[in-house]
Amino acid sequence: MAANTVKISSPHMSSLVSSPELDAAVKLAGEIRASGVAVTLVVHEHERLGRGIELAMLAEELKASDVGLGFLTGQLNGSHDPSGIVFTVLAAMSGMEREYFRDRTLEVHESARKGGKTIGGAGATDDDMLFTALRLRDEELSLRDIAALLVISKDAKKGQHPSPATVLRMLREHDEQVATAANA
Structure with missing residues (x-):
């Protein structure tokens, strides 16, 4: 791993939003950047950091520290300027996509219940x-x-x-x- 890359590795968490690991990584990235080294915070995929407004808020925090953001996979694959309009739009769309799937799942479950089927266990x-x-x-x-x-x-x-x-x-x-x- 390069000296200017801060790695977040948390395979047992579905999201790092408001987690101690994320807070520590962002703080460390800011400290390294303050020393004059260019830093990019790299995570597996954007959904590990959050969706929609959560991701946009994190991007603003990274932008304030002049820290880059990169994703290894997913819709936002690659490096991004956290303040960029493309990143902001994609982050907002990922939040909307999650809400759409959630609402659709609830509709399907309600329809199944009305039909007399049990959901889950x-x-x-x-x-x-x-x-x-x-x-x-x-x-x-x-x-x-x-x-x-x-x-x-x-x-x-x-x-x-x-x-x-x-x-x-x-x-x-x-x-x-x-x-x-x-x-x-």
Whole structure:
């Protein structure tokens, strides 16, 4: 790696937005640049840094420090002047694209629910799983730990563990039912 390249490597994170790793890398890049060395912050793809306004805000911060920005893959592949109009437009479009996919996914899920289909792991849960999850939550275990201790007893995923998102959904639905019953 060249002496004037600051590398961010965080394979287990879907985004580095507001992360200590990103903050440290931006700070280090600014310090190196202040010493007179040209610096380009290089990441795998722009989505690691954020989308839309998040990416534009980071670009402004890098521009203020006179630090370049580069991406190894994705829509913004290559080096960019963080203040450039092309970069700004592409960053905004990536944010809009994410919102479009999110909205479209929600529409498809709502249509499936109206058609009587279950989404995600909702059909794989049962009362025994719920009671165990409630007990484990009372013991202050994380959703990930609770999911690792539960086992699906029916359907195609029999014998597998539910996802933390399924556990969260199951617990939220239970809490909503309890709150509704208490208010009735």
